[in-house]
Amino acid sequence: MxxxxxxxxxxxxxxxNCSLSPQQMGAAYGVLCLLSFAVATGFVLVGMWQVLLFTALEMTAVAAAFLYYARHAxxxxxxxxxxxxxxxxxxxxxxxxxxxxxxxxxxxxxxxxxxxxxxxxxxxxxxxxxxxxxxxxxxxxxxxxxxxxxxxxxxx
Known part of the structure; x- marks a missing residue:
């Protein structure tokens, strides 16, 4: 034949096999930052400004992980x-x-x-x-x- x-x-x-698109990851990061910085702001208002520094450091590390994920998604x-x-x-x-x-x-x-x-x-x-x-x-x-x-x- x-x-x-x-x-x-x-x-x-x-x-x-990615469960979130890069756009969804960005939205999730935005919500996470909003919540984390809201809690940190509460601590700053009672005089514990160090929490804000650690929150900024934490969100920077999470941003790096999310960027890596989104880049390879x-x-x-x-x-x-x-x-x-x-x-x-x-x-x-x-x-x-x-x-x-x-x-x-x-x-x-x-x-x-x-x-x-x-x-x-x-x-x-x-x-x-x-x-x-x-x-x-x-x-x-x-x-x-x-x-x-x-x-x-x-x-x-």
């Missing part, structure tokens, strides 16, 4: 298999990197330990994928990729 290689395409999208990996190539698009903290691998020369290294990523290499170009997948999902993805590549449907 001869298939049209241009129409054969398989895609995977791996992303973080939209990170993802998009893997496209088709037309004899494997395209891996990785977005981290707003920076995009795209790696293209030729399937004919592709070597896929399965994760051996729970923290290992899937290592892909082709013609000296290497990329690790599976940052946003749990260990069972990462292993399933590696098996799916291997089966698709070995199946030969996507090779020219």
């Amino acid at each position: 001869n298939r049209d290689l241009l129409s054969e395409r398989r895609e995977w999208l791996l992303r973080r 939209t990170d993802y990996e998009h893997i496209v298999l088709g037309n004899g190539k494997l395209l891996v698009e990785q977005v981290s903290a707003g920076k995009t990197s795209v790696t293209q691998l030729e399937l004919y020369f592709l070597r896929l290294q399965m994760p051996e330990h729970p923290s290992d990523l899937i290592h892909l290499e082709s013609k000296g170009v290497a990329v690790d994928i599976g940052y946003f997948a749990t260990d069972p999902r990462r292993r399933a993805l590696a098996q799916e990729l291997r089966a698709e590549v070995q199946g030969g449907l996507f090779n020219n």
